[in-house]
Amino acid sequence: MEETMRLEAFWPYRVMHLAEVLDRAFLSLCGPEDELSWSEWQVLWCLGQSSPGTAKAIALRCGLSKTKISRAVRVLEDKRYLTRKRDRTDRRFELLSLTEAGAARFGRLEGQAQLFQRWLERNVNIAYLSSLDSGLKGFEDLIETGHLDKVSVSAGALSHDLLPGV
Incomplete structure (x- = not known):
């Protein structure tokens, strides 16, 4: 009889489990006011580093599906962290830009991420x-x-x- 593979030995499980645990630890450092879904966090971060941007550029950079990006954009727009503007030359594209509040939120998260990264590196x-x-x-x-x-x-x-x- 062939031995069953243990879940804890499966690379995708281990990587996802580690990501979930690290994400919870990071969010606890940031506090509840900075709680964002993983997709929202990635969209905010991409725009914080390169704004304005498009959903397509975010998808290429992060590997998120168009659906996840669309949902994240909607949430971030509702929170007034970003704005959308149709591209004048190609109306199929929307240019996404962080608002002042979105840039401030990104700045806080980036600072917390640097602290968390240094903590991990020390520990x-x-x-x-x-x-x-x-x-x-x-x-x-x-x-x-x-x-x-x-x-x-x-x-x-x-x-x-x-x-x-x-």
């Missing part, structure tokens, strides 16, 4: 951080080269041409 063994950083870079390279997009399911199993030795 996690440097060898672990270095290994994690290298591992994440490997996954980011898979994303950039499109290799993760090539994973396909065929008759219930991953394509054997993608898995040498299988």
Whole structure:
């Protein structure tokens, strides 16, 4: 009988679990007034670094779906953190810009993120951080080269041409 794979050994689970725990820790540092969904946070952050921007540019940078970006934009607009303006040359696009309140919120979050990052760097063994950083870079390279997009399911199993030795 084949041994069952433990959930705790599955990379996607481990990465998502770590992201959830780190997100909760970060939000507790920021306080309830800065509670945003992950999508809202990413949209705010992208616009904080490059405003005005488009939903397409945010999708390319963060990998969020158009639906998630659209919902996040709506929430951030309702909170008066961003404005939308139709592009004059191409009416299919909306230019998204942070308002003064949105820029202030981004500034607070960015400052808290820097503090949290420094805290993590002081409290996690440097060898672990270095290994994690290298591992994440490997996954980011898979994303950039499109290799993760090539994973396909065929008759219930991953394509054997993608898995040498299988």
